[in-house]
Amino acid sequence: SVLLGVRVEAVGLCEVGLSVDTCSAAGTPDSATPDAAWSWRFAHWMWWPVPHTVAPSAISAIQLKLKLISRDEAPGRRSPELLQASYRPDLQASLRPGDLGKKEEEAEAALGVAELALAKVLASPHEALLFTLPVHASAHNGASPHEALAFSRPVALTPSGNGGVPVNGTDSAAVGAHGSAATSLPAADGAVVGVSAADGSSVPTRGVAHDGAHVGAHDGAHHGAHHGASPVGTLLVRVTWRPTLDVPDATLPLDVYGFQVPMAHVLAFHRVRVSTGRDSTMWLSQWNALMRRTGVDGSLPAEAAQLARSKFGRVPLQHRPHAWLCLSGARDLMLASAVPYRELVRRAEMGEAPIDRDVSKQIERDLPRTFPQHRAFASPTGLREALRRVLLTYASYNVSVGYCQSLNFIVAIFLLVADEEGAFWLLVALCRTVVADYHTRDMSGLRIDTAAFVTLVQEKLPSLHAHFVKLEVPLEILASQWWLCLYANVLPTATLLRMWDVVLAGGGVDTLVASSLSLLRRFEPRLKETEDIAGVYAVLAEATTAVWDPDELMLSMQEEPPAQRLAMHEQRESKRKEVLEALIRDLPCSEADVMRLLQVQRRQGFVHKSHSIAIAAAEAGVPSSAAESTSLCAMCLDRYISATDLARLLLLGSPMAGRKH
Amino acid sequence: MSYAYLFKYIIIGDTGVGKSCLLLQFTDKRFQQVHDLTIGVEFGARMITIDNKQIKLQIWDTAGQESFRSITRSYYRGAAGALLVYDITRRETFNHLTSWLDDARQHSNSNMTIMLIGNKTDLEHRRAVSFEEGQQFANEHGLIFLETSAKTAANVEEAFINTARRIYEKIQQGVFDVSNESFGIKVGMAAQQTGSVNVSIQGQQRSSSGCC
Numbered sequence: 001s002v003l004l005g006v007r008v009e010a011v012g013l014c015e016v017g018l019s020v021d022t023c024s025a026a027g028t029p030d031s032a033t034p035d036a037a038w039s040w041r042f043a044h045w046m047w048w049p050v051p052h053t054v055a056p057s058a059i060s061a062i063q064l065k066l067k068l069i070s071r072d073e074a075p076g077r078r079s080p081e082l083l084q085a086s087y088r089p090d091l092q093a094s095l096r097p098g099d100l101g102k103k104e105e106e107a108e109a110a111l112g113v114a115e116l117a118l119a120k121v122l123a124s125p126h127e128a129l130l131f132t133l134p135v136h137a138s139a140h141n142g143a144s145p146h147e148a149l150a151f152s153r154p155v156a157l158t159p160s161g162n163g164g165v166p167v168n169g170t171d172s173a174a175v176g177a178h179g180s181a182a183t184s185l186p187a188a189d190g191a192v193v194g195v196s197a198a199d200g201s202s203v204p205t206r207g208v209a210h211d212g213a214h215v216g217a218h219d220g221a222h223h224g225a226h227h228g229a230s231p232v233g234t235l236l237v238r239v240t241w242r243p244t245l246d247v248p249d250a251t252l253p254l255d256v257y258g259f260q261v262p263m264a265h266v267l268a269f270h271r272v273r274v275s276t277g278r279d280s281t282m283w284l285s286q287w288n289a290l291m292r293r294t295g296v297d298g299s300l301p302a303e304a305a306q307l308a309r310s311k312f313g314r315v316p317l318q319h320r321p322h323a324w325l326c327l328s329g330a331r332d333l334m335l336a337s338a339v340p341y342r343e344l345v346r347r348a349e350m351g352e353a354p355i356d357r358d359v360s361k362q363i364e365r366d367l368p369r370t371f372p373q374h375r376a377f378a379s380p381t382g383l384r385e386a387l388r389r390v391l392l393t394y395a396s397y398n399v400s401v402g403y404c405q406s407l408n409f410i411v412a413i414f415l416l417v418a419d420e421e422g423a424f425w426l427l428v429a430l431c432r433t434v435v436a437d438y439h440t441r442d443m444s445g446l447r448i449d450t451a452a453f454v455t456l457v458q459e460k461l462p463s464l465h466a467h468f469v470k471l472e473v474p475l476e477i478l479a480s481q482w483w484l485c486l487y488a489n490v491l492p493t494a495t496l497l498r499m500w501d502v503v504l505a506g507g508g509v510d511t512l513v514a515s516s517l518s519l520l521r522r523f524e525p526r527l528k529e530t531e532d533i534a535g536v537y538a539v540l541a542e543a544t545t546a547v548w549d550p551d552e553l554m555l556s557m558q559e560e561p562p563a564q565r566l567a568m569h570e571q572r573e574s575k576r577k578e579v580l581e582a583l584i585r586d587l588p589c590s591e592a593d594v595m596r597l598l599q600v601q602r603r604q605g606f607v608h609k610s611h612s613i614a615i616a617a618a619e620a621g622v623p624s625s626a627a628e629s630t631s632l633c634a635m636c637l638d639r640y641i642s643a644t645d646l647a648r649l650l651l652l653g654s655p656m657a658g659r660k661h
Numbered sequence: 662m663s664y665a666y667l668f669k670y671i672i673i674g675d676t677g678v679g680k681s682c683l684l685l686q687f688t689d690k691r692f693q694q695v696h697d698l699t700i701g702v703e704f705g706a707r708m709i710t711i712d713n714k715q716i717k718l719q720i721w722d723t724a725g726q727e728s729f730r731s732i733t734r735s736y737y738r739g740a741a742g743a744l745l746v747y748d749i750t751r752r753e754t755f756n757h758l759t760s761w762l763d764d765a766r767q768h769s770n771s772n773m774t775i776m777l778i779g780n781k782t783d784l785e786h787r788r789a790v791s792f793e794e795g796q797q798f799a800n801e802h803g804l805i806f807l808e809t810s811a812k813t814a815a816n817v818e819e820a821f822i823n824t825a826r827r828i829y830e831k832i833q834q835g836v837f838d839v840s841n842e843s844f845g846i847k848v849g850m851a852a853q854q855t856g857s858v859n860v861s862i863q864g865q866q867r868s869s870s871g872c873c
Contacts, residue, residue, distance in 0.1 A: 362676065362726070365676070365677045366676075366677075366698055368695055369677075369695065369696065369697060369698040370697070370698070371697065372695035372696065372697065378695075404726065404728055405676065405698055405700060405724060405726045405729070406700045408698075409697075409700075439728075440728070441727070441728045442728070442731055443728055443729075443731055443732060446732070447731070447732065450732075472739065474702065474736055476732065477701045477702045477732060477733065477736070478701070480700075480701050480732055481700050481701035481702070484700055484701070485700055489697055489700070532706060532719060533704050533706075533719065534704040534705060534706040534719065537703070537704050
């Protein structure tokens with residue numbers, strides 16, 4: 001089957017939204033997928049995988065119906081214009097005026113609909129097709145621009161090799177619904193992409209610059225009812241697809257994200273698929289309803305986090321990328337960032353941003369060791385390039401983390417869910433707020449939490465703890481293995497992603513702790529029968545890969561006493577001092593220096609701006625040579641630097657710091 | 662399973678030198694071209710026979726990236742043997758040996774037996790560190806030395822078994838107080854048993870946190 005991803009960015013539009021109304025695969029018996037309907041308002045960021053339960057070869061075209069929606073809740077205040085852009089397998093597009101007034105029973109009045117039937121998409125996996133849908137104000141009803149909008153011009157279509165987004169000129173006069181034309185555009189790769197409209201007159205299309213390639217610009221006469229009206233914005237629609245089931249020699253099924261189901265679990269996999277499939281409509285309608293209430297800035301309603309964290313709040317596949325990006329704060333980080341992802345990538349690739357040579361070599365070495373059994377990562381093609389770019393860019397973006405093994409697994413999962421830019425910002429959000437200081441060089445956050453966890457296990461599962469002590473099971477390391485990757489290489493995909501729903505929706509480390517505790521509790525009888533560490537690891541490896549029902553772990557986690565959370569916090573606080581002291585002992589500078597600096601850090605709270613770093617350093621009496629070092633400030637600017645890492649950075653650069661080594 | 666002694670081993674060395682592959686070859690007698698990288702620690706166990714005594718090797722395969730050392734090195738202490746591995750095709754892994762050795766010596770008991778291993782001899786054409794250099798490093802630091810290939814299994818048995826033999830000799834010489842488990846040695850139920858004849862080697866289950 002195929003995962004179809006759709007990402008839509010609205011440029012310059014305000015107070016409108018777009019909904020993907022239907023998505024279906026033509027040419028297959030399974031051509032209607034009414035469950036794949038969703039809608040949202042003004043979203044910068046959309047990308048949805050759509051599952052199809054057919055072989056990709058059987059699909060002749062995929063149709064997407066995009067609906068432009070007004071912010072205005074009252075339907076029927078205007079008669080919105082409907083446009084349909086249909087891409088047929090022969091790569092001809094047509095525009096048809098239409099009317100959605102008939103659908104006024106809908107809560108939102110659609111302003112325009114574009115139907116995209118994608119055939120060429122299927123020719124090459126992991127390649128994106130890009131559509132731009134300029135939108136302009138419908139002048140005829142005298143409404144304000146945001147109240148009456150329509151797709152103003154036919155679509156420029158360009159195949160693209162990676163996750164880029166073009167900048168499209170929006171200054172040209174638009175051709176409205178009634179203007180239509182047939183124009184052939186030489187696409188970047190030499191394929192001819194046809195754009196045609198119903199009445200045969202020519203349509204002006206502007207060149208779309210994308211990754212250096214230009215789709216030919218054809219300036220023609222301007223036609224149509226909206227001649228002279230300025231487009232108020234552009235919708236950039238990016239469509240990609242990923243195969244999930246077309247491994248020719250696959251004797252074992254793959255799950256929807258492309259991971260092979262182990263032989264021993266095939267039955268469980270099918271059983272769970274049937275049972276979760278049965279109630280999937282319920283999940284979807286629940287989330288669809290929520291998505292319809294997306295705020296004007298594209299943010300999700302407050303209940304979304306609550307829903308995601310509830311027992312039965314499983315985020316449907318379709319909504320997962322957007323939900324994760326919003327709930328984790330990744331989308332806010334992306335929008336707030338002064339430097340867009342593409343620019344960060346460019347800087348990292350051009351060597352303008354500092355990347356340790358060892359780090360880039362290490363990333364290179366780990367690429368083939370990241371889910372080698374997954375089709376998308378098994379070969380240098382597929383998602384491996386994206387994985388490399390995200391890891392490299394992150395290494396230059398957050399110097400206090402650089403690259404830590406286990407981030408590769410996390411990013412790989414993010415890439416299967418969201419697109420490249422989304423994966424990057426998800427990683428930034430995760431390392432900044434969820435598992436802060438887990439992947440830094442000293443792993444201080446991780447060590448505090450695992451130390452606290454051990455005490456918690458001792459308290460809650462005393463006999464298991466005693467057994468582990470007897471066998472010398474390194475519980476801290478076990479928890480580290482689980483938590484560094486957030487179980488990415490431990491749990492079956494569906495269960496893993498369900499857990500990440502909760503983690504990213506604010507559940508954070510507590511979710512990791514609760515799930516670890518509940519896993520240990522569940523397998524306690526078997527674990528107590530083991531005779532050595534290898535036995536313990538074997539039981540856990542087998543047991544964790546068998547948690548196929550995504551709700552099962554959630555339910556058992558909820559059974560953990562509510563006091564658990566508090567206990568963990570108390571433990572963490574008591575361990576914090578211990579771990580920090582141990583860290584300071586390892587630091588290549590005097591304790592007094594670090595303590596002084598840490599005190600200032602604590603007073604100042606979260607420090608991630610160069611000026612506050614300089615102030616902190618000055619107050620701590622760190623020699624100004626280090627604090628003023630512009631390169632250091634540049635490195636710290638706009639990045640999260642943990643207190644200990646900052647101390648280390650400053651003191652390493654400080655000639656006056658008394659070094660131990 | 663009864664054993665005369667249990668020896669705890671650690672495998673250390675830079676990331677990507679083949680630590681997990683050596684362990685897999687030793688416990689399962691197979692080589693995996695591609696596998697997930699190790700996060701934290703993985704474990705393997707196998708019985709060997711020395712001097713007609715069943716000896717169980719319990720092996721801790723550690724993650725090689727430097728940051729992981731902060732969480733793994735506290736477990737060096739209870740190890741009787743260490744395999745310090747470098748990759749003969751990558752010079753830097755050899756250059757880092759001193760730092761690994763310092764770390765191991767600092768965090769372990771002074772009687773830990775250390776075997777230096779130059780791995781990947783199957784890639785002779787890409788060799789960047791000569792056998793003599795490895796031998797010299799081992800001599801200077803009092804280590805046993807072998808070159809291995811986890812892929813062809815060359816010298817893999819020897820690497821693990823020779824280390825065990827050296828530890829066993831030290832026990833015979835009374836170097837260790839075997840009742841003190843902090844040396845990484847445990848006396849099993851079968852310690853006094855004369856044991857069976859043949860070198861019967863049973864691969865045991867090897868844990869892995871492999872993905873779905």
